[in-house]
Amino acid sequence: MSRVDRAEPAPANRPPSIDRLANRPELAALCARAGRPLVVEALRAWVEARRGEADVGDATACAAWCQERLAPLIEASQRRVFNLTGTVLHTNLGRALLPEEAIEAAVQAMRSPTTLEYELDDGHRGERDRHVEPWLTRLTGAEAAAAVNNNAGAVLIALAAIAEGREVIVSRGELIEIGGAFRIPDIMARAGCRLVEIGTTNRTHLADYQAAIGPQTAAILKVHPSNYAIQGFSKSVPAAELVPLARRHGLPVIEDLGSGTLVDLERWGLPHEPTAREAIEAGVDLVTFSGDKLLGGPQAGLVVGRAELVRRVARHPLKRALRLDKVRLAALEATLRLYADPEKLARRLPTLRSLARPAGEIEAQARRLAPALTGALEARARVEVRAVRGQIGSGALPVDLLPSFALAVVGPGLDRLAAALRRLPVPVIGRIADGALLLDLRMLDDEPTFLAQLDRLGELAR
Ligand SMILES: *Cc1c(COP(=O)(O)O)cnc(C)c1O
Numbered sequence: 001m002s003r004v005d006r007a008e009p010a011p012a013n014r015p016p017s018i019d020r021l022a023n024r025p026e027l028a029a030l031c032a033r034a035g036r037p038l039v040v041e042a043l044r045a046w047v048e049a050r051r052g053e054a055d056v057g058d059a060t061a062c063a064a065w066c067q068e069r070l071a072p073l074i075e076a077s078q079r080r081v082f083n084l085t086g087t088v089l090h091t092n093l094g095r096a097l098l099p100e101e102a103i104e105a106a107v108q109a110m111r112s113p114t115t116l117e118y119e120l121d122d123g124h125r126g127e128r129d130r131h132v133e134p135w136l137t138r139l140t141g142a143e144a145a146a147a148v149n150n151n152a153g154a155v156l157i158a159l160a161a162i163a164e165g166r167e168v169i170v171s172r173g174e175l176i177e178i179g180g181a182f183r184i185p186d187i188m189a190r191a192g193c194r195l196v197e198i199g200t201t202n203r204t205h206l207a208d209y210q211a212a213i214g215p216q217t218a219a220i221l222k223v224h225p226s227n228y229a230i231q232g233f234s235k236s237v238p239a240a241e242l243v244p245l246a247r248r249h250g251l252p253v254i255e256d257l258g259s260g261t262l263v264d265l266e267r268w269g270l271p272h273e274p275t276a277r278e279a280i281e282a283g284v285d286l287v288t289f290s291g292d293k294l295l296g297g298p299q300a301g302l303v304v305g306r307a308e309l310v311r312r313v314a315r316h317p318l319k320r321a322l323r324l325d326k327v328r329l330a331a332l333e334a335t336l337r338l339y340a341d342p343e344k345l346a347r348r349l350p351t352l353r354s355l356a357r358p359a360g361e362i363e364a365q366a367r368r369l370a371p372a373l374t375g376a377l378e379a380r381a382r383v384e385v386r387a388v389r390g391q392i393g394s395g396a397l398p399v400d401l402l403p404s405f406a407l408a409v410v411g412p413g414l415d416r417l418a419a420a421l422r423r424l425p426v427p428v429i430g431r432i433a434d435g436a437l438l439l440d441l442r443m444l445d446d447e448p449t450f451l452a453q454l455d456r457l458g459e460l461a462r
Contacts, residue, residue: 016047016056018040018043018044018047019040021043021046021047021056021062022036022039022040022043024059024062024063026059026060026062026063027039027043027059027062027063027066030063030066030067030070033074034070034073034074038070038073038074039066039070042065042066042069042070043062043066045069046062046065046066079426079427080426081093081426081427081428081429082426082427082428082429082443082444082446082450083429083443084406084428084429084430084438084439084440084441084443084444085390085429085430085431085440086388086389086390086391086402086404086406086431086438086440086442087390087391087392087393088351088354088355088390088391088392088393088402088442088443089259089292089293089294089351089392089393089394090393090394091393091394093429095292095293095299095393095394096291096292096293096295096296096297096298096350096351097296097350097351097354098296098297098298098331098335098350099296099334099335099338099348099349099350100348101334101335101337101338101348102297102298102330102331102332102334102335103331104334105330105331105333105334106298106327106328106330106331106334108330109326109327109329109330110327114326114330116128116131116326116329127314128323128324128326128329129145129146129147129314129329131329131330131332131333132145132147132302132329132332132333132336133145133146135333135336135337135339136302136304136336137304139262139276139277139336139339140262140275140276140277140280140287140304141277141280141281142276142280142287142304142305142306142310143305143306143307143310144304144305144306144307144310144311145302145303145304145305145310146302146303146310146313146314146319147291147300147301147302147303147323147324147329147332148300148301148303148319148322148323148324149299149300149301149322149323149324150290150291150292150299150300150301151256151258151288151289151290151291151293151301151302152178152182152187152301153301153318153322154256154288154289154301154302154303155184155187155256155288155301156187156190156191156318156322157191157303157313157316157318157319157322158254158286158288158303158309158313159187159188159191159192159193159219159221159254160191160192160193160316160318161309161312161313161315161316161318162218162219162252162254162286162309162312162313163191163193163218163219164191164192164193165192165193166193166194166216166217166218167193167194167195167196167214167216167217167218168188168193168194168195168196168217168218168219168220168221168254169196169198169209169212169213169217169219169220169221170184170188170195170196170197170198170220170221170222170223171197171198171199171204171208171209171222171236171237172197172198172199172200172201172204173199173200173201173202173203173204173225173230173234173236174204174221174222174223174225174236175195175197175223176223176225178258184221184223193218194216196212196217198211198212201230202230202232202233202234202235203233203234203235203236204235204236204237205235205237206237206241206242206245209237209242209245210245213245213249213251217249217251218251218252219251219252219253219254220242220246220251220252220253220254221253221254221255221256222239222242222253222254222255222256222284223255223256223258224255224256224257224258224259224260224274238282239253239255239279239282239283239284240282240283243282243283243284244283246285247283252285252286252306252309253283253284253285253286254284254285254286254287254288255279255284255286255287255288256288256289257274257276257279257287257288257289258289258290258293258394259273259289259290259293259294259295259392259394260273260274260275260276260279260287260288260289260290260293260294260295260302261273261274261275261276261289261294261295262275262276262277262295262336262339263275263339263342263345265294265355267342268346268352268355268356269356270355270356270392273294276289276302276304280304280305284305285305285306285309286303286304286305286306286309286310286313287303287304287305288301288302288303289301289302290302290394291328291332291335292394293394294351294392294394295335295351296335296349296350296351296352297331297332297335297336298328298331298332298335299328300324300328300332301322335349354442354443355392355402357442359387359403359404359405362404362405362440362441362442363385363387363405365405365441365444365447366385366405366406366407366441367385369407369441369447369450369451370383370384370385370407372451372454373407373409373439373454375454376454376455376457376458377409377417377457377458377461378458380411380413380417380458380461381409381410381411381412381413381414381417382409382410382411383407383408383409383410384407384408384410384436385405385406385407385408386405386406386407386408386436386438387403387404387405388404388405388406388408388438388440389401389402389403389404390402390404390440390442402442404440404441404442405440405441406430406438406439406440406441407438407439407441408436408437408438408439409436409437409438409439410435410436413461414432414436414437415432416461417437417461418430418432418437420457420460420461421437421439421457423460424453424454424456424457424460425453425456426449426450426453428450
């Protein structure tokens with residue numbers, strides 16, 4: 001635009017210069033936060049929406065409108081929350097919280113080149129899984145180990161590598177759906193295997209496995225029924241009984257442990273969950289489990305077992321598609337290293353620390369925080385300290401509930417209150433059950449932040 005043009009008076013209906021609008025002091029803060037290009041984009045929309053109007057409106061209203069329009073772009077989409085649902089390994093809230101050692105290792109790996117696939121000794125190419133394999137074999141007793149993207153990927157690649165084009169025998173009692181479209185029959189089909197279902201939903205016997213073995217059989221699969229339990233008149237065949245039968249026929253047994261764990265949780269007063277070592281000791285040839293469930297590390301799928309079978313997994317073309325990046329491998333290695341000293345594990349591994357937290361300590365915390373929540377609710381509802389039961393989550397121990405304590409809000413408008421809690425700067429996620437909004441405090445580690453934002457609750461719940 002020439003100097004002459006600019007000097008001419010603008011006709012009344014000509015749109016104002018977007019640049020001039022963007023320079024308004026009311027928009028300075030938004031420009032600093034969102035960057036000028038996004039503000040200019042929002043201003044164009046604002047002017048467009050007011051086309052034909054005599055003026056573009058009040059500067060404060062304009063700034064507020066732009067702020068609201070840009071909010072989804074300015075704020076991170078994935079946000080920190082308080083998980084007060086009572087479910088420790090909540091899949092929708094990101095499962096395990098990583099130990100500080102793993103966080104540091106991950107940050108380091110993000111900042112620098114690393115020896116991901118490089119041998120310092122001879123300067124040759126190395127295998128990326130060698131960073132975690134020694135720990136996985138040591139902690140499970142397996143001959144070899146590999147790591148992939150998640151346990152769904154581990155099951156997929158194990159089946160594809162061992163049984164593609166052939167039959168895999170599975171008990172009908174173990175044909176599970178984990179949620180998020182992970183169904184054993186579907187995974188089986190994707191791996192290119194034919195599923196041979198045996199037994200019934202509630203009862204499967206060793207003879208059922210025996211009868212199904214034929215010339216096309218490639219493997220027997222056992223699946224830990226993670227998120228449900230068949231009780232009453234039920235029977236499944238433990239791996240230890242299945243292995244001798246499989247051996248006689250020269251077949252491998254693959255077991256999907258789901259969560260799996262590397263240590264016996266009974267040590268911390270928790271119910272028993274099958275360990276990967278127990279499966280290996282029972283003679284299972286290939287065991288798969290998750291990295292971000294009870295193990296307490298980053299998302300990963302671990303495959304441990306006989307060297308020859310793990311090698312087939314590691315060399316399968318899917319391995320390239322499912323491999324872990326350097327950041328998660330660094331976090332996983334650091335997490336596994338903590339298992340070398342089980343005495344200190346409960347202090348250093350947040351998942352275990354949360355699970356082993358004594359109910360009495362949670363109750364004391366609830367009593368301490370109840371008055372603050374009562375005050376924040378401005379007499380709109382009543383707050384009680386209530387004994388509740390939480391869950392490990394992610395399929396571990398589905399029927400065993402963790403004794404805990406919650407701040408229970410009782411009164412009208414619980415849905416609206418739950419929504420207000422979700423709108424706090426660090427959203428608070430609870431659950432509505434038994435006529436109350438329950439905030440299970442097992443996972444509340446950052447009390448100051450929780451307390452500091454409560455004064456906003458009254459205004460949000462109005
Ligand atoms: C959780 C689970 C899976 C899926 O594991 P991801 O790590 O979430 O992929 C598969 N099988 C069982 C039995 C599980 O419990």
